[in-house]
Amino acid sequence: AQKITQTQPGMFVQEKEAVTLDCTYDTSDPSYGLFWYKQPSSGEMIFLIYQGSYDQQNATEGRYSLNFQKARKSANLVISASQLGDSAMYFCAMRGTNTGNQFYFGTGTSLTVIP
Amino acid sequence: EPEVTQTPSHQVTQMGQEVILRCVPISNHLYFYWYRQILGQKVEFLVSFYNNEISEKSEIFDDQFSVERPDGSNFTLKIRSTKLEDSAMYFCASSVVAGKNIQYFGAGTRLSVL
Numbered sequence: 001a002q003k004i005t006q007t008q009p010g011m012f013v014q015e016k017e018a019v020t021l022d023c024t025y026d027t028s029d030p031s032y033g034l035f036w037y038k039q040p041s042s043g044e045m046i047f048l049i050y051q052g053s054y055d056q057q058n059a060t061e062g063r064y065s066l067n068f069q070k071a072r073k074s075a076n077l078v079i080s081a082s083q084l085g086d087s088a089m090y091f092c093a094m095r096g097t098n099t100g101n102q103f104y105f106g107t108g109t110s111l112t113v114i115p
Numbered sequence: 116e117p118e119v120t121q122t123p124s125h126q127v128t129q130m131g132q133e134v135i136l137r138c139v140p141i142s143n144h145l146y147f148y149w150y151r152q153i154l155g156q157k158v159e160f161l162v163s164f165y166n167n168e169i170s171e172k173s174e175i176f177d178d179q180f181s182v183e184r185p186d187g188s189n190f191t192l193k194i195r196s197t198k199l200e201d202s203a204m205y206f207c208a209s210s211v212v213a214g215k216n217i218q219y220f221g222a223g224t225r226l227s228v229l
Contacts, residue, residue, distance in 0.1 A: 033215060045158070045206060045220035052215065091158060100171040101146055101216060102160040 002027045002096050006106035013082045014114050020067070021077040021109045023092030031097040034075040036066065039089040039108070048090075051075055082113045121207050121221035128197055129229055136192045136224045138207030147190045148208040148218060149182065151175070158206065164190065165212070197228045 003026040013019035025034065036048040051059045051066045059066040067076040079086055089110050093103040120139045128134050140147050149161040162172040164182055181193045190209075194201055204225050208218040 035217065037220070042222070043204060043225070044222040045208075047217055047219060050215050050217055093158075095216065101163050101210070101218075102148070102171055102173070103150070103158075103218060104160070105158040107157045 002029070002032075002094050002099060002104040004092050004094050004104050004106035006092055006109050008109045009107070010110045010112070012112050012114055013079075013086075015084060016081055018078060018080045019082055019111065021079070021090050021092075021111065023075045023077065023106060025073050025075060025092075025094050027073075027094065027096050029096035029098045033095045033097075034066070034068070035093040035095070035103065036064070036075075036077045037091045037093060038086075039091060041088070045091070049077070079111075084113050084115060087111060087113045119207055119209055119219055119221035121205075121224050123224060124222065125225045125227070127227045127229065130199055131196050134194050134197055134226065136194075136205050136207075136226070138190045138192075138221055139188050140190055140207065140209030141219060142188070143211065144209035144219075145212050146170075146210045146216070146218075147182075147184070148210075149192045150206045150208065150220075151203040152206065152223075153203045161192070194226075197226075199228050202226055202228045 005024045032053045034051045038046045049061045049064045063080045065078045089108045091108045092106040122137045147164045152158045162176045163170045179195045204223045206223045207221045210218045
């Protein structure tokens with residue numbers, strides 16, 4: 001079974017600072033994908049970044065980067081130069097190649113950017 | 116930029132009534148999904164649909180739920196007899212089959228069962 005753990009229910013960051021949102025996972029699949037989504041107060045789920053389990057390099061998408069440590073089974077999201085519009089819920093998700101295409105989500109982290 | 120669209124954005128219904136939630140996936144995607152998120156909780160998988168049939172479903176997706184692709188663009192979730200505990204945000208998502216298989220989500224339908 002797949003399991004995603006996000007241990008930070010809420011985080012605060014000063015505008016323009018960097019913040020790391022933690023995500024650990026557990027899976028027996030040899031190959032898997034890790035995803036981060038942003039959910040603003042309006043409710044939609046916005047895809048941010050993807051990391052494949054066999055990718056040699058950490059994924060980056062603009063101000064988002066993923067600190068992937070396979071041995072530790074962690075896939076932390078780093079947001080650089082935080083902006084007020086980054087205030088939202090952030091969900092880590094995983095898909096295992098042996099368990100179909102369904103996503104398993106963590107409980108989320110609420111990020112508040114302080115001006 | 117192509118997006119997944121869901122209608123309505125908010126649906127209010129009486130317990131025991133049938134509801135149909137509608138989704139238009141991204142046009143070149145072949146895999147479709149429904150998830151739900153009870154208020155304050157994590158997003159949970161309900162069902163995936165490929166090649167005009169259900170490919171996976173969770174324990175939540177019981178006989179009260181059904182999905183259909185009635186035409187070439189719409190993908191629907193039907194709840195036959197709603198219960199109070201069906202109140203949640205329902206998300207539709209779609210993905211291409213191969214590669215990273217990133218799922219793109221719609222803005223959700225908030226279902227309120229009274």
